[in-house]
Amino acid sequence: MLERREAVRSLLADRPAGLLVVAGLGTPAYDLFAAxxxxxxxxxxxxxxxxxxxGLGLALAQPDRPVLVLTGDGEALMGLGALATIGAQKxxxxxxxxxxxxxxxxxGMQKSHTSLGTDLPRVAEACGFAWAETVRDxxxxxxxxxxxxxxxxxxxxxxxxxxxPTPKALPARDGAYLATRFRxxxxxxxx
Amino acid sequence: xxxxxxxxxxxDHAVPADTASAAWKDEVxxxxxxxxxxxxxxxxxxxHATLIARAHAHPKMRAVPLTTEEEGVAGCVGAWLGxxxxxxxxxxxxxxxxxxxxxxxxxxxxxxxxxxxxxxxWAEFNPWQVPMSRATETxxxxxxxxxxxxxxxxxxAETVDAAASLAYGASQAVAVLLSQRLIxxxxxx
Numbered sequence: 001m002l003e004r005r006e007a008v009r010s011l012l013a014d015r016p017a018g019l020l021v022v023a024g025l026g027t028p029a030y031d032l033f034a035a036x037x038x039x040x041x042x043x044x045x046x047x048x049x050x051x052x053x054x055g056l057g058l059a060l061a062q063p064d065r066p067v068l069v070l071t072g073d074g075e076a077l078m079g080l081g082a083l084a085t086i087g088a089q090k091x092x093x094x095x096x097x098x099x100x101x102x103x104x105x106x107x108g109m110q111k112s113h114t115s116l117g118t119d120l121p122r123v124a125e126a127c128g129f130a131w132a133e134t135v136r137d138x139x140x141x142x143x144x145x146x147x148x149x150x151x152x153x154x155x156x157x158x159x160x161x162x163x164x165p166t167p168k169a170l171p172a173r174d175g176a177y178l179a180t181r182f183r184x185x186x187x188x189x190x191x
Numbered sequence: 192x193x194x195x196x197x198x199x200x201x202x203d204h205a206v207p208a209d210t211a212s213a214a215w216k217d218e219v220x221x222x223x224x225x226x227x228x229x230x231x232x233x234x235x236x237x238x239h240a241t242l243i244a245r246a247h248a249h250p251k252m253r254a255v256p257l258t259t260e261e262e263g264v265a266g267c268v269g270a271w272l273g274x275x276x277x278x279x280x281x282x283x284x285x286x287x288x289x290x291x292x293x294x295x296x297x298x299x300x301x302x303x304x305x306x307x308x309x310x311x312x313w314a315e316f317n318p319w320q321v322p323m324s325r326a327t328e329t330x331x332x333x334x335x336x337x338x339x340x341x342x343x344x345x346x347x348a349e350t351v352d353a354a355a356s357l358a359y360g361a362s363q364a365v366a367v368l369l370s371q372r373l374i375x376x377x378x379x380x
Contacts, residue, residue, distance in 0.1 A: 022269070042272060047295040050265030054295075057269025057277060060230055060253050079265075081258030089255060175298030179272060188274045 024051035024071025049078030087128030124156035218348035226355035230277035232263035238308035260285035313371035
């Protein structure tokens, strides 16, 4: 089992140039921020269930750049249909990493469906993803680093993490600021 | 066979018949094309069938069938973050599915254009379409989306063109409601 903060920091230790990252709301966004803020990070504070689809729209708009969606099991479950939508589009530059502690961590640690029978990599495979796997140790995280620059996706990773609490690490909450900053990193103007 | 710009065999089925085929649908597509739309996210509706088929066939457009409409709200924001222009096609019942996801548009100041075919308002046969139809405009406005309604075929393309300018030029959220009278009655036989 992985410690989430250490796992995300390791995954992004050699962040490829040009990598675009979308983080689902809650602890995955804090994990991404704690690993190092970056103009090409887009943190969600709401829009639960939307992270993977933001990643898809972005991946289709920027087919020459790799896109990583980093989210949690609860957020991924709320947008489960997005896996079917992504499977139909088959964006080679998209990779989704689900930090799976099997619980809704922000709301009192109620068990989520990944504790109750849903196997997200199997769902992704059934939806037509190019690959999907479960990782449980830091060796596997290090191996994933090599896939960030060229995901050969769509790919989905279920990273099994502990459910222990982590210190809060809060990125900016202003969506307009985050979006403008993100677009500027791509050379796009405001508005 | 439906010509596809992407997708697999699942999309290679016969084009569903439009409830009414008319030149205004081609003109609306031309307005989207002229606005530089490159991603067309949709939940199918017979009233959008022409646009959907055209989008799949267009070499510079990506047509994205959704499992539920709020996916398209998020998809359009992702497209914008990446510098592309996207549109969401849905019917009025789908507007209700989008409510919370529209927070994303407001918080980010993202442009948003959706074309909504109305059900439940004109010669509707199915009462289950009526409640969301009646709430469509209210819901959109409550979430900060400007609503422009088209009742006459001759206004359709111009309204979509103007809505696209408002959305992509002034970074506004705009919904164009295509009335059920315009779309035509659904044939139940």
